[in-house]
Amino acid sequence: MSSTLLYRAFGFRQYDCVRPTTADGIMTLHLWQDPTHDRCSYCQSPDVIRHGAEERTVRTVPIGGKPVDLRLPVPRLGCRNCGRIRQAAIRFTRPFRRFTHAFERYALSLLSHMTIQAVADHLQVGWTYAFNRWRG
Numbered sequence: 001m002s003s004t005l006l007y008r009a010f011g012f013r014q015y016d017c018v019r020p021t022t023a024d025g026i027m028t029l030h031l032w033q034d035p036t037h038d039r040c041s042y043c044q045s046p047d048v049i050r051h052g053a054e055e056r057t058v059r060t061v062p063i064g065g066k067p068v069d070l071r072l073p074v075p076r077l078g079c080r081n082c083g084r085i086r087q088a089a090i091r092f093t094r095p096f097r098r099f100t101h102a103f104e105r106y107a108l109s110l111l112s113h114m115t116i117q118a119v120a121d122h123l124q125v126g127w128t129y130a131f132n133r134w135r136g
């Protein structure tokens, strides 16, 4: 999946899909971020050095009724400007969230037409967990 298709379908910039996989009915898109787009998440300086990465999985809007997860390595960046070492920000989600902004908007739009349980069943997420996370 090209970066152009990712951008047009999901609104993601600066990521490429290196491969899609499917397991247990969930499609997983394995993403990769070009290091030239690395920025310090504190001061936004591009003068950073990668210090490893941590794998993260985030749920996004479904395709054809199937859940879609995004899996990507989130680099730890050492900033030469401010001296901090922090994880790079992911533009399509908030810190510590398991859903993309697009998924949250989609779920909230469904809530105006369906019950919370119906939305949770449709999106295949636990409604208690999801609802509490969306409100926060």
Ligand SMILES: [Zn+2]
Residues within 6 Å of the ligand: 040, 041, 042, 043, 044, 045, 079, 080, 081, 082, 083, 084
């Ligand atoms: Zn910095």
